[in-house]
Amino acid sequence: MKFAVVKFPGSNCDRDMLNAAIKAGGEAEYVDYRETSLEGYDGVLIPGGFSFGDYLRSGAMASVAPITRAIKEAASAGRPVLGVCNGFQILTEIGLLPGALIFNDTHTFISRNEVLTITNNETAFTSGYEKGESVVFPVAHGEGHYYCDDETYETLAANDRIVLTYHDNPNGSRADIAGIVNEAGNVFGLMPHPERALESLLGSDDGMRLFEKMNDWEANHDYIH
Amino acid sequence: MKKVELIVTLKPQVLDTQGEALNRAVHELDHDEITNIRVGKVLYFDIDETDDAKIDDSVRQLSEKLFTNTVIETYTYRILDEVSQ
Numbered sequence: 001m002k003f004a005v006v007k008f009p010g011s012n013c014d015r016d017m018l019n020a021a022i023k024a025g026g027e028a029e030y031v032d033y034r035e036t037s038l039e040g041y042d043g044v045l046i047p048g049g050f051s052f053g054d055y056l057r058s059g060a061m062a063s064v065a066p067i068t069r070a071i072k073e074a075a076s077a078g079r080p081v082l083g084v085c086n087g088f089q090i091l092t093e094i095g096l097l098p099g100a101l102i103f104n105d106t107h108t109f110i111s112r113n114e115v116l117t118i119t120n121n122e123t124a125f126t127s128g129y130e131k132g133e134s135v136v137f138p139v140a141h142g143e144g145h146y147y148c149d150d151e152t153y154e155t156l157a158a159n160d161r162i163v164l165t166y167h168d169n170p171n172g173s174r175a176d177i178a179g180i181v182n183e184a185g186n187v188f189g190l191m192p193h194p195e196r197a198l199e200s201l202l203g204s205d206d207g208m209r210l211f212e213k214m215n216d217w218e219a220n221h222d223y224i225h
Numbered sequence: 226m227k228k229v230e231l232i233v234t235l236k237p238q239v240l241d242t243q244g245e246a247l248n249r250a251v252h253e254l255d256h257d258e259i260t261n262i263r264v265g266k267v268l269y270f271d272i273d274e275t276d277d278a279k280i281d282d283s284v285r286q287l288s289e290k291l292f293t294n295t296v297i298e299t300y301t302y303r304i305l306d307e308v309s310q
Contacts, residue, residue, distance in 0.1 A: 057294055064291055093294065100296040102235075103242040147239060147297060172240065 001215045004031040004041040008051035008062050017047040020195040024211035038070040048085030058143050059089035080214050081187045088189035097189045099148030105172030109142040115167040120160045123181050124220035125188045128209030135206035137192035144191040146173035164190050226273050228305040234265035239297045271308050
């Protein structure tokens with residue numbers, strides 16, 4: 001699998017994301033936000049950071065960047081699209097995932113390891129985990145509070161689209177939501193950073209299986225609706 | 226050419242952490258008569274158009290595409306005076 005790591009001005013987890021894809025056995029290249037095509041890439045990785053300085057709202061400026069149309073095309077073609085942290089915020093702003101990320105209810109920026117539960121392992125992203133398994137990924141965000149209205153929440157819950165939840169909700173997210181997938185199961189957004197959890201020596205290697213499964217996307221087809 | 230004032234606010238059901246923090250600060254300043262502070266944004270821009278319906282079109286399109294996130298925010302706008310050129 002060949003992955004595009006989309007770089008916006010202010011992205012700062014792009015190198016970790018590139019490293020994660022390569023470490024999982026894939027190929028990966030940076031793609032500038034001014035590009036208009038993602039032809040030739042099998043998957044898209046949208047890294048964390050503060051794209052466009054979080055001007056207006058987190059992810060707002062990125063949602064109208066030239067590369068956005070290509071990200072939407074990749075998503076509708078069924079290719080895997082992963083958005084982490086600011087990448088998740090961008091995916092909600094683009095409309096590929098429902099809801100929004102607002103300021104943490106703690107009023108603080110949170111940077112620490114977080115224990116999470118894999119609530120759905122029947123996705124092509126999470127099939128390497130056990131259902132109910134606890135994993136540790138770092139979080140680092142000021143605006144990670146997942147907000148959605150009742151109707152959206154009911155749809156997410158009824159269709160098993162809540163993939164990842166917090167053990168100890170750090171930010172006020174509705175129903176402890178840390179990550180969700182789209183209806184088709186090929187777009188995954190999460191606030192915690194699996195790309196920073198690849199080495200047990202550095203605290204956790206729980207993120208590795210996510211990237212390995214993404215790199216094994218074709219074999220995971222059963223999970224894509 | 227007209228000037229537009231666009232006011233963006235969080236929907237009432239969306240937690241406003243900035244507003245909460247300001248409320249506390251204001252109460253520490255002994256102004257207990259002030260409550261329910263909500264923080265929004267205001268955008269001013271010039272628009273090269275004089276027809277109100279066309280202005281409405283542009284403002285609405287951009288507000289829904291970029292200026293606001295309609296999942297969490299609402300907006301109102303008003304057309305200010307003619308901009309002298």
